[in-house]
Amino acid sequence: MIAPLVADVPRQGLVLLLLLLAALIAAPLIANDYLLTVLILILYFAYAGQAWNIMMGFAGLLSLGHALYVGLGAYTAAALFFHFGVSPWIGLPLAVAASGLVGAVMGFLAFRFGVAGVYFAILTIAFAEFARIGFDHWSWVGGSAGLFVPVANYTQNDLWTLRGSPRMFYYVILALTVAAFVVCHLLLRSRAGYYWQAIREDEEAAQALGIDTFRYKMCAVVLSAGMTSVAGIFFAFYYNNLFPEQVFNIGRSIELILGPIIGGIGTLFGPIIGAFLLTGLSELMQELLSAFGLDAPGAKHVFYGVCLLLVVMVLPDGVWPWLARKLGVKRQQP
Amino acid sequence: MPTEIYLNVAVNGLLTGLVYGLMALGLSVIFGVVRVVNFAHGEMMTLAMYATVVAFASLGLDPFLMLVPAAAALFALGYLLQVGIINPFINRPEHSQFMLLVAVATILVNLQLILFGPDARSVQTSYSFDSFLVGSLIVDASKAYAGATAVLIAGALFAFFRFTVIGKAIRACADNYTGALVVGLDVKRLYALTFGLGAACVGAAGVMLSLVIDVTPALGPAYTLLAFVIVITGGLGSMPGALLGGVLIGLTEALAGLLYTPSAKSMFAFGILVLVLLFRPQGILGKRIG
Numbered sequence: 145m146i147a148p149l150v151a152d153v154p155r156q157g158l159v160l161l162l163l164l165l166a167a168l169i170a171a172p173l174i175a176n177d178y179l180l181t182v183l184i185l186i187l188y189f190a191y192a193g194q195a196w197n198i199m200m201g202f203a204g205l206l207s208l209g210h211a212l213y214v215g216l217g218a219y220t221a222a223a224l225f226f227h228f229g230v231s232p233w234i235g236l237p238l239a240v241a242a243s244g245l246v247g248a249v250m251g252f253l254a255f256r257f258g259v260a261g262v263y264f265a266i267l268t269i270a271f272a273e274f275a276r277i278g279f280d281h282w283s284w285v286g287g288s289a290g291l292f293v294p295v296a297n298y299t300q301n302d303l304w305t306l307r308g309s310p311r312m313f314y315y316v317i318l319a320l321t322v323a324a325f326v327v328c329h330l331l332l333r334s335r336a337g338y339y340w341q342a343i344r345e346d347e348e349a350a351q352a353l354g355i356d357t358f359r360y361k362m363c364a365v366v367l368s369a370g371m372t373s374v375a376g377i378f379f380a381f382y383y384n385n386l387f388p389e390q391v392f393n394i395g396r397s398i399e400l401i402l403g404p405i406i407g408g409i410g411t412l413f414g415p416i417i418g419a420f421l422l423t424g425l426s427e428l429m430q431e432l433l434s435a436f437g438l439d440a441p442g443a444k445h446v447f448y449g450v451c452l453l454l455v456v457m458v459l460p461d462g463v464w465p466w467l468a469r470k471l472g473v474k475r476q477q478p
Numbered sequence: 479m480p481t482e483i484y485l486n487v488a489v490n491g492l493l494t495g496l497v498y499g500l501m502a503l504g505l506s507v508i509f510g511v512v513r514v515v516n517f518a519h520g521e522m523m524t525l526a527m528y529a530t531v532v533a534f535a536s537l538g539l540d541p542f543l544m545l546v547p548a549a550a551a552l553f554a555l556g557y558l559l560q561v562g563i564i565n566p567f568i569n570r571p572e573h574s575q576f577m578l579l580v581a582v583a584t585i586l587v588n589l590q591l592i593l594f595g596p597d598a599r600s601v602q603t604s605y606s607f608d609s610f611l612v613g614s615l616i617v618d619a620s621k622a623y624a625g626a627t628a629v630l631i632a633g634a635l636f637a638f639f640r641f642t643v644i645g646k647a648i649r650a651c652a653d654n655y656t657g658a659l660v661v662g663l664d665v666k667r668l669y670a671l672t673f674g675l676g677a678a679c680v681g682a683a684g685v686m687l688s689l690v691i692d693v694t695p696a697l698g699p700a701y702t703l704l705a706f707v708i709v710i711t712g713g714l715g716s717m718p719g720a721l722l723g724g725v726l727i728g729l730t731e732a733l734a735g736l737l738y739t740p741s742a743k744s745m746f747a748f749g750i751l752v753l754v755l756l757f758r759p760q761g762i763l764g765k766r767i768g
Contacts, residue, residue: 206573208580257756261572262515266706267755270748273703277745394699398580405577441596442588442695449584456577457563460570 157473168318172311180310184382186423187317188375193403193415194324195371200401201410202337203364204344206265209272210372211396213243215279217373218380218391222293223285225305225381232306232377239377240370246271247369251362269394276392290387293380306381313382320378321416324371328412331367340364344410395445402448406455408462417464422451482614487736488729490618493625495728497686499721500628501701502708503635504679510715511652511672514564517579520701521586522677526552526684527693528590531599541601541689545627548685549678556677560670568669583702591695598692606689624686631682632721635675639717648672652715680705704744707751713764722763726750 153161171183192214199205220242221235250271254264280288294307301308306316331337339360342350351357380386390396407418426444433443459466501523508516516522526548533539559582567575608619639645651658651668658665691697704727712723727747734746754761 200573206576208576253752253756257759259755259759262576263710263755263759265573265576266710267752269703270707270751274745274748274752277742277748281739281742394703398584409573440592442591445588446585446592449581449588452577452581452584453563456574456581457566460574 154473156471160471160473165322172314177310180314182423182427184310184314184317186419187314187321188378188382189400189403189419189423190416191317191321191324191378192372192375192400193407193419194321194328194412195368195375196401197404197410197415198328198331198368198371199364201404201414202332202344203340203361204347205361205364206261207268207365207368207397208265208394208401209268209270209397210368210400211392211394212268212272212275213247213369213372214376214379214396214400215272215275215386215388215391216243216246217376218386219279219285219291219376220373221377222291222380222386225293226291227284231304232381233304236374236377239373243369243373243376244366246275247365248362251365255358255361269397272392272394272397276388279388279392286386288388290385292386293384295384313378317378320374325412325416327371332412336360336363341410399448402452404462406451406463408464411462411464413468414462414464417467418462421463422448425451484733484736486616487732489615490621491729491732492725493618493621493728494690494732495725496625496628496721497683497690497724498704498708498728499724500632500686501680501683502705502712502720502724503632503717504676504683505705506676506709506712506715506717506720507635507679508673508676509709510717511648512560512564512568512669514567514575515579515706516673516676517576517702518583518586519680519705520703521583521590521698522552522555523680523684523687523701524590524693524695524698525555525586526681527688527697528594528599530685530688531601531693534601534603535599540603541685542623542627544685545682549681552681552684553674553678557670557674559677560673561666564673565666565669583699587695587698590698594695596694596696598694600692601688603689620689624689627686628683631679632717635679636717638675644668644671700744704747707747710761711750711754713761716761716763716765719761719763723761726762 168183168187172180175183192210196207196210199207217239220239221232224230224235224238225232250267253259254267259267279285285291299309301312303312303316306313332341339350339355342353342355343357343360347357376391379391403418403422404415405418406422407414407416426447429447430444433440455462501519505516505519508514526544529548529551530541530544533544534541563578563582564575567578603620605619605623610617610619610622639649647658647663648668648671650661651663651665651672655665658668708723708727709720710723711726712719712721727750730746730750731743734743738746
């Protein structure tokens with residue numbers, strides 16, 4: 145089972161990967177609470193970025209509204225838990241199904257009616273905004289006043305209801321991130337993965353070769369939406385509060401896609417490297433700013449903007465392809 | 479409800495819609511020529527709105543006096559943006575250009591947040607509460623002035639593209655990039671000029687809009703989206719389409735606010751967007767591309 149996973153990975157890369165994994169598993173032993181929260185945030189963005197990457201990086205479909213699926217996942221699981229005490233693990237398949245369904249509806253409309261490129265990106269924003277305003281007026285889930293998951297007892301870890309200490313949440317998100325990495329690795333080497341890349345490079349040529357582009361684009365959207373909704377469940381139970389204005393905000397969608405773009409679109413390590421760089425640097429900067437007493441609310445996002453600008457201008461392929469060359473772990477082109 | 483209420487709301491929505499139209503016209507002009515989607519459009523508009531609010535609060539300048547300075551400042555910003563960072567991206571993939579403008583938008587909106595804070599600010603002129611009585615209709619004076627000015631500026635822009643040599647040259651760049659290069663047009667400079675003109679439009683629209691609504695930094699992203707909705711509805715790249723789309727969305731928002739609830743009004747605008755994308759993706763007045 146392991147063999148096909150590592151077949152074409154250079155040995156150096158494998159060693160580095162295992163070292164990174166070991167460090168992440170051991171981290172809570174030495175990290176203090178603050179560092180642990182930062183690591184949780186990094187892994188959260190790495191996971192969500194990986195999910196987004198399936199659409200943009202693999203199939204070339206630019207979604208600027210992924211907060212929609214985060215929000216749907218978060219609200220489905222949290223509302224079930226809040227109203228009926230249903231465990232998030234039972235809510236999970238429902239949340240994935242709900243997000244997948246919405247993704248499928250949007251994908252169907254877009255691909256059936258030939259909505260592509262910039263128009264597609266704007267359609268994804270429109271769906272997210274639609275959901276934001278809709279949830280704002282839906283009182284069963286709290287409307288604009290928000291939905292609050294009963295707060296956790298930090299001393300007791302209850303994995304079944306996801307109520308517990310940051311350490312438990314850390315291992316949950318680490319497991320999710322590793323799983324997403326493995327899934328994406330396998331996907332890239334599957335038939336669907338090669339079809340997606342063909343569609344990304346030249347859709348007409350892919351179609352001429354007999355690829356059912358409609359079907360595979362739908363697959364990418366549904367899969368990406370479903371995976372992203374799991375990030376939403378984590379978000380809901382980790383932060384314990386949900387406001388439509390924040391969860392579905394377009395800023396959230398942008399924040400989520402910065403990691404993979406900075407790390408490298410379409411690569412497996414891009415979302416991870418990007419999340420580390422972005423979250424790490426922004427935390428560092430916040431520390432520096434508050435040390436100098438300059439704690440302005442928008443400063444972090446100005447920094448995000450400048451990072452994005454620089455990366456898009458200087459390293460259009462992202463940091464990872466460049467870093468991989470430097471480390472000598474660039475995979476042989478098949 | 480008596481019919482007059484609907485008519486009143488419709489007329490006021492129509493006037494606001496004209497200002498929306500001018501804002502969207504800027505986006506449409508930029509996309510039609512440079513083929514870059516200005517994702518920082520709403521953020522540029524709030525920049526002009528803040529300039530108006532600050533000039534009014536500190537110097538007591540009437541918003542209409544800010545029209546020319548704000549448009550000129552936005553023109554300069556747009557020109558420099560195109561020369562400095564967008565021109566090298568002309569032949570890059572679409573998503574790359576999009577990201578570039580997303581970055582500019584993020585920087586602009588958060589700089590405004592740092593400079594002006596999150597609270598709403600407004601302009602209270604001596605004619606803020608004036609209105610005209612036309613038959614049995616009550617028309618808000620500020621909205622009437624704003625709508626009329628928007629139409630005048632849009633007309634001037636039409637005339638510029640139709641009758642001047644530079645306008646003709648810009649249209650040539652839009653029709654055929656390579657052809658324009660071959661006949662010796664300085665395409666990059668004309669692109670910068672176009673981006674500047676589009677930004678000036680949205681600057682003027684921002685000054686007008688500050689008469690009608692309060693400004694917060696969060697308005698930027700919301701109006702970027704609204705501008706997209708309007709130009710796609712009217713037809714991306716079509717100048718009359720942008721105005722028509724603006725009026726349509728302005729009317730829809732006003733009536734949705736009356737019939738349902740004002741906070742959900744943009745849901746109806748997005749509903750129209752989805753319908754247009756599905757059944758007439760080129761927009762009401764647009765031509766099918768490619």
